[in-house]
Amino acid sequence: MAYLQILVNGVVLGALYTCLAVGFSLVWGVLNIINMLHGSLIILGGYLTFFAWHGFGIHPLVALPVVALVLFAIGYLTQLLLINRVVSEPVLTTLTLTFGLDLILYNFMTVYYTATPRRVTLDLGVVEISGIVMPVDRLLAMTLALLLTGILYVVLRGSRIGRAIVAVRMDRDAAALMGIRVDRIYAITFGIGALMAGATGAVFAMMYPITTNLTTTFLGKAFVVCVIGGLGSVQGALVGGIVLGVVESLAGQMVGPQHALTVGFALMLLLLLVKPTGLTGIRGYE
């Protein structure tokens, strides 16, 4: 029964990892950019949610869509005004640029919010189903994470903009010939990436204390999930997230929690070498 509990914990964690990585994966897949800003955007979303709750008494569930939209605007403008200028340059240039932007955002967040951990406390209690204990706020977070990921999947599959994004990913030049404005699609995609990051931050703030020290940890998780599951598809992020969550839970139990991170990264390096397309092996959004 202990292992069932660990498994359930792992899946809950994995759902959050999926939500955390899916925006990063989308940006990498469509724009061919490793977005070093992602970790800081998550924290920004978490902070905005916390301050809405703490300062104005707005419930996180109400704040979440607003925060997500604010982050979308930030991401859209960042891509439109800055990153689009160098989007076709080699990885070194784009990665360095997003890292520079990350330094700026990180610095301002540390100055204005300080690094003090902050958390939204909802106190929803605990449920117990046949011996498996689960706090309700975690269940809520998991549901939200999966719901958001699901919405993204539906948007990419069903909407005009979603199809345009997939088209740009598959063949940029052909998409341009079909009348798709590639620069706008890039900006929208980056905006969606930021939106997912902000929503993840809002969900995280309900479960864990938020602090700027976590930005690199989140970014590292996004790397690992993308590589494990396969790049640039929602299904890939889902598989990668759940696998990472379960592996970390198991490793935390068996070799101690301080090694859980190492195991995740080691798994990533191994998969990079054996199967760079990830476990799902899906190359697109089809």
Place this chain on the structure above:
Amino acid sequence: MISRRWPYFLFAIWILALGSTPLWAGNYVVRLAITIAMFTGLTLSWNFIGGFTGYPSFSTAAFFGLGSYVGALAQRAGVPMVFAWALATLLVGLFAAALGGILLRLRGHYFAIGSIGVVEVVRLLIASWGSFTGGGDGLNVPFVAGGPDVVARIFLAAMVGIMVAVFATTVGVDRSRLGFGLRCIQQNEDAADMVGINTTIYKIAAYTLSALFCGTIGAAYASWTGYIDPNESFSILMTIKVPVMCLLGGSGTRFGPVIGAAAFTLLEEFFWANFLDYNRAILGAVIVVLIFFLPGGLLRMPYRGLGTRIGRPWVQPKAAA
């Protein structure tokens, strides 16, 4: 011939200026000179893989940190300082060669992620292996005897010496078949392979060269500061700062890394001193300006077209690489 030689004269003057700081300036300037020499060495090292070969490697911090830990542990075990540095160089070189054989099969984004992953794995292993490496508490390294002035002179001489050694290696590689082959790989790896360059061996050589002196510098740094810990030694900031320095000067050139490392270190020092709270943000702004307005670095700056570049509000993105 004068025009081809004058950079070397300037470089010689620069070495003399750095090396003679104890004679004409205080401890603060000497410390700055050591830092500049250290980062110049690291940046020149990165230039082998990132500049000549064009692989976006972000594993500098892994080599630097590993070197500092090997050096520190050897010194604690009673190995004399210089031998500890040599040992660190050797082991880090071997580590890079073995790692390169595996990691260099990846290209582009995957290589970048993999090389960052290496930094994290080595850092986490060292942080969690408490009994051997001191874990998160870090390690104390035996101090060099003789008071701060003597210590500063010793490490200034060491760092400048290493810097000159890396530069000499750079010139040697640039003139040799190896350098030519690496440039071919940078231009088009498949074509280089087709015309008979053993790309695997060449890439591993470049990767090992990029690590070798990082090991020495790491070990020397550990002896200099007398204390190391995993977060400081394997910082993600350093692993990106070094390529940024190289880009700032002009990557793939002989003098670019020297100019870039000096300019960046001085700028950073200035920001630390004047804008303590916002030094990271200013660093970020420097990076953004660098990417937009100095794509070829200071050496290849388009001095004539600068006005039109700034004035151009919108650039249509070209085909994604």
